[in-house]
Amino acid sequence: xxxxxxxxxxxxxxxxxxxxxxxxxxxxxxxxxxxxxxxxxxxxxxxxxxxxxxxxxxxxxxxxxxxxxxxxxxxxxxxxxxxxxxxxxxxxxxxxxxxxxxxxxxxxxxxxxxxxxxxxxxxxxxxxxxxxxxxxxxxxxxxxxxxxxxxxxxxxxxxxxxxxxxxxxxxxxxxxxxxxxxxxxxxxxxxxxxxxxxxxxxxxxxxxxxxxxxxxxxxxxxxxxxxxxxxxxxxxxxxxxxxxxxxxxxxxxxxxxxxxxxxxxxxxxxxxxxxxxxxxxxxxxxxxxxxxxxxxxxxxxxxxxxxxxxxxxxxxxxxxxxxxxxxxxxxxxxxxxxxxxxxxxxxxxxxxxxxxxxxxxxxxxxxxxxxxxxxxxxxxxxxxxxxxxxxxxxxxxxxxxxxxxxxxxxxxxxxxxxxxxxxxxxxxxxxxxxxxxxxxxxxxxxxxxxxxxxxxxxxxxxxxxxxxxxxxxxxxxxxxxxxxxxxxxxxxxxxxxxxxxxxxxxxxxxxxxxxxxxxxxxxxxxxxxxxxxxxxxxxxxxxxxxxxxxxxxxxxxxxxxxxxxxxxxx
Amino acid sequence: xxxxxxxxxxxxxxxxxxxxxxxxxxxxxxxxxxxxxxxxxxxxxxxxxxxxxxxxxxxxxxxxxxxxxxxxxxxxxxxxxxxxxxxxxxxxxxxxxxxxxxxxxxxxxxxxxxxxxxxxxxxxxxxxxxxxxxxxxxxxxxxxxxxxxxxxxxxxxxxxxxxxxxxxxxxxxxxxxxxxxxxxxxxxxxxxxxxxxxxxxxxxxxxxxxxxxxxxxxxxxxxxxxxxxxxxxxxxxxxxxxxxxxxxxxxxxxxxxxxxxxxxxxxxxxxx
Numbered sequence: 001x002x003x004x005x006x007x008x009x010x011x012x013x014x015x016x017x018x019x020x021x022x023x024x025x026x027x028x029x030x031x032x033x034x035x036x037x038x039x040x041x042x043x044x045x046x047x048x049x050x051x052x053x054x055x056x057x058x059x060x061x062x063x064x065x066x067x068x069x070x071x072x073x074x075x076x077x078x079x080x081x082x083x084x085x086x087x088x089x090x091x092x093x094x095x096x097x098x099x100x101x102x103x104x105x106x107x108x109x110x111x112x113x114x115x116x117x118x119x120x121x122x123x124x125x126x127x128x129x130x131x132x133x134x135x136x137x138x139x140x141x142x143x144x145x146x147x148x149x150x151x152x153x154x155x156x157x158x159x160x161x162x163x164x165x166x167x168x169x170x171x172x173x174x175x176x177x178x179x180x181x182x183x184x185x186x187x188x189x190x191x192x193x194x195x196x197x198x199x200x201x202x203x204x205x206x207x208x209x210x211x212x213x214x215x216x217x218x219x220x221x222x223x224x225x226x227x228x229x230x231x232x233x234x235x236x237x238x239x240x241x242x243x244x245x246x247x248x249x250x251x252x253x254x255x256x257x258x259x260x261x262x263x264x265x266x267x268x269x270x271x272x273x274x275x276x277x278x279x280x281x282x283x284x285x286x287x288x289x290x291x292x293x294x295x296x297x298x299x300x301x302x303x304x305x306x307x308x309x310x311x312x313x314x315x316x317x318x319x320x321x322x323x324x325x326x327x328x329x330x331x332x333x334x335x336x337x338x339x340x341x342x343x344x345x346x347x348x349x350x351x352x353x354x355x356x357x358x359x360x361x362x363x364x365x366x367x368x369x370x371x372x373x374x375x376x377x378x379x380x381x382x383x384x385x386x387x388x389x390x391x392x393x394x395x396x397x398x399x400x401x402x403x404x405x406x407x408x409x410x411x412x413x414x415x416x417x418x419x420x421x422x423x424x425x426x427x428x429x430x431x432x433x434x435x436x437x438x439x440x441x442x443x444x445x446x447x448x449x450x451x452x453x454x455x456x457x458x459x460x461x462x463x464x465x466x467x468x469x470x471x472x473x474x475x476x477x478x479x480x481x482x483x484x485x486x487x488x489x490x491x492x493x494x495x496x497x498x499x500x501x502x503x504x505x506x507x508x509x510x511x512x513x514x515x516x517x518x519x520x521x522x523x524x525x526x527x528x529x530x531x532x533x534x535x536x537x538x539x540x541x542x543x544x545x546x547x548x549x550x551x552x553x554x555x556x557x558x559x560x561x562x563x564x565x566x567x568x569x570x
Numbered sequence: 571x572x573x574x575x576x577x578x579x580x581x582x583x584x585x586x587x588x589x590x591x592x593x594x595x596x597x598x599x600x601x602x603x604x605x606x607x608x609x610x611x612x613x614x615x616x617x618x619x620x621x622x623x624x625x626x627x628x629x630x631x632x633x634x635x636x637x638x639x640x641x642x643x644x645x646x647x648x649x650x651x652x653x654x655x656x657x658x659x660x661x662x663x664x665x666x667x668x669x670x671x672x673x674x675x676x677x678x679x680x681x682x683x684x685x686x687x688x689x690x691x692x693x694x695x696x697x698x699x700x701x702x703x704x705x706x707x708x709x710x711x712x713x714x715x716x717x718x719x720x721x722x723x724x725x726x727x728x729x730x731x732x733x734x735x736x737x738x739x740x741x742x743x744x745x746x747x748x749x750x751x752x753x754x755x756x757x758x759x760x761x762x763x764x765x766x767x768x769x770x771x772x773x774x775x776x777x778x779x780x781x782x783x784x785x786x787x788x789x790x791x792x793x794x795x796x797x798x799x800x801x802x803x804x805x806x807x808x809x810x811x812x813x814x815x816x817x818x819x820x821x822x823x824x825x826x827x828x829x830x831x832x833x834x835x836x837x838x839x840x841x842x
Contacts, residue, residue, distance in 0.1 A: 056708050056710065057707075057708060059708070097806075177697050177700070178700065179700055179786070179790065179791050180699070180700035180701055180702065180786070182701075182702060182705070182791075183700070183702070183786065183790060183791035184791075186791045186792075186795055187791050187794050187795050187798070189795070190794070190795045190796075190797075190798035190799050190802070191798060193798070193799060193802045194798075194802055196802055196806055197802055197805045197806055197809070200805070200806045200809040200810055201809060203813055
């Protein structure tokens with residue numbers, strides 16, 4: 001009840017020690033965060049455009065190339081706490097600038113790489129760490145500059161991810177066409193240095209005034225027990241006495257008492273579980289569309305529509321959640337958006353045809369953007385801007401942990417994603433190219449994690465079982481798409497042409513009669529050797545998988561919603 | 571109302587040496603046959619459901635648009651519904667091309683075309699592969715049917731020069747697998763740029779595809795790199811200078827907002 005509320009760590013001004021400016025230079029900081037967050041999320045995804053060429057150059061398999069991306073993502077997540085510690089000590093600006101420099105240097109070093117191991121270390125480890133140094137501080141500094149308009153600022157900053165992805169995808173293709181992969185990595189190293197510009201914008205807040213008199217109790221809340229070094233620094237250089245002791249030292253670096261915070265635990269658990277099914281529909285959208293009979297270009301268009309709506313939905317959600325009706329109830333709004341996500345997917349199989357898929361893509365883009373925009377806002381709201389840096393660092397490393405130990409089921413889901421996008425350099429196809437190829441390469445790995453608008457599908461056991469079923473129908477599924485069908489024909493040994501021919505002869509009369517009723521269609525059929533019946537199995541299995549995804553997501557969202565309600569009221 | 575339905579069936583003489591795909595585009599029917607070896611092929615067209623149900627029709631064959639001599643035939647009905655019109659062709663190297671069976675009834679003419687050719691490499695790469703001086707590069711070609719062997723040529727203007735990997739192992743490596751071939755060019759120089767032709771050799775004929783190679787010097791990517799780095803340095807300097815200038819102008823910084831903000835936020839606190 002109400003008693004609990006009073007001792008909850010407050011999100012108010014009191015814990016910060018000052019009133020955030022909520023404007024002015026804050027908008028420049030939002031732009032800086034926009035760039036940093038955008039690079040952090042979009043950069044690993046956009047690198048997948050180079051994978052095919054690098055793979056051919058080093059003569060390695062898909063999964064070995066996918067390791068580059070895995071390592072980059074894993075390091076980006078594992079580096080969260082390190083980043084948080086550094087932000088707690090030094091503030092956002094130096095960390096972001098160092099991060100930007102690290103990624104730049106890493107890419108330049110990678111462009112001279114002679115072995116794939118070289119790439120693992122440069123792009124994977126150093127690059128991932130640099131991106132971690134970009135992500136956390138960018139999120140943290142928004143909490144420092146904004147309070148009243150914080151959801152709006154968060155929404156705008158998170159919009160960086162789809163916008164930069166949209167920009168980087170064609171840019172990377174252009175670089176690849178003109179400079180090859182080595183030159184492209186070299187130039188990308190320079191492009192990524194723009195993170196340093198973003199870091200320069202993140203001016204640390206300095207205040208000289210004492211905490212205002214009309215705030216209750218200064219910063220002595222029982223829950224906020226320890227002195228935060230950054231708060232110390234903020235108050236005009238006056239040093240407060242620091243507590244001695246080992247635990248206090250660790251707590252000085254990163255706030256471990258967060259694990260006692262019930263809301264934070266719910267958030268953590270909910271997050272970890274939600275991401276299992278969160279990104280899956282994006283993975284299956286294009287294959288599902290192709291299975292429905294749309295061509296590759298239209299399927300790519302779907303993903304672009306999704307990305308565009310996402311781009312708009314994020315600031316939109318920020319705006320909406322800033323209103324006075326929603327702001328106080330922002331956790332419910334978040335739960336609602338997760339549930340809305342699930343509901344969207346449930347409706348998807350019911351919508352007919354390509355227009356149905358377009359409608360679905362629009363609504364899903366909206367849902368996705370909503371969740372992503374609110375993801376960190378809710379966290380800030382829960383734990384307060386002061387502890388946010390530690391909170392987000394701990395959250396990312398915990399999300400990373402189970403993934404590193406996860407089962408290699410996701411490798412099987414790559415079967416579903418084996419679409420070889422052609423070399424068209426249109427933007428639509430590039431988004432498709434980027435997302436799906438990244439998914440294709442990375443789902444080969446067992447250790448991927450995905451976050452917010454993440455990159456990868458990790459399928460845990462229940463879904464894995466479905467994927468196993470999928471595997472049995474692998475050849476059936478292959479028979480569905482046109483490309484796959486031709487591949488299947490390749491795989492038939494030469495001698496079996498005889499059997500096929502005899503089958504054809506016996507089928508002649510049947511076909512005559514059947515074709516008599518058929519009208520001449522303008523569309524080309526890929527082959528007249530129909531060994532497998534295309535439609536039956538594919539429909540069922542694809543539908544089954546999609547339904548499972550939606551079921552899973554709704555389940556999780558329901559759990560989320562209930563937990564918040566229970567937490568708030570008891 | 572449409573009343574003619576065509577069915578193309580090839581009765582094959584040699585089972586292993588051809589593959590077919592068929593397309594129905596509008597009213598024209600085209601069937602592609604990929605021929606690997608010289609052989610005899612029987613092409614047959616089966617027509618049914620002609621209006622007015624004639625007892626016989628007249629048909630003839632065309633090769634590459636020209637009527638084949640003495641190919642005109644009267645075709646009688648096989649059973650109550652169908653006419654079967656067929657002919658055996660002896661396909662050698664020079665016989666690859668377009669064959670059509672044409673027949674007329676009333677004032678109309680209908681035609682089915684068979685395209686006889688070697689397997690083509692469909693996924694041609696239209697963009698050049700880019701590499702750098704001193705680096706190495708891998709060029710590859712894929713084809714659906716397995717050829718007898720592969721050969722690589724470098725094109726110098728109009729002529730083709732065969733690449734012999736065994737004679738020049740320092741510069742070239744050729745990998746031959748069933749349906750794929752890879753040419754590795756080592757120690758690239760600017761002269762190595764140009765058009766490379768891969769040729770899949772079948773018994774009847776070869777099928778070719780080409781790849782363009784561009785060799786750049788190391789300075790090429792350096793220019794945009796330096797440009798962007800300079801831009802970054804300038805922006806960072808400007809931002810930091812602006813900040814210092816702004817700070818030296820007014821020493822005060824974040825000032826207290828009005829109490830209303832605090833009240834509003836405190837209200838929010840209570841709700842939680």
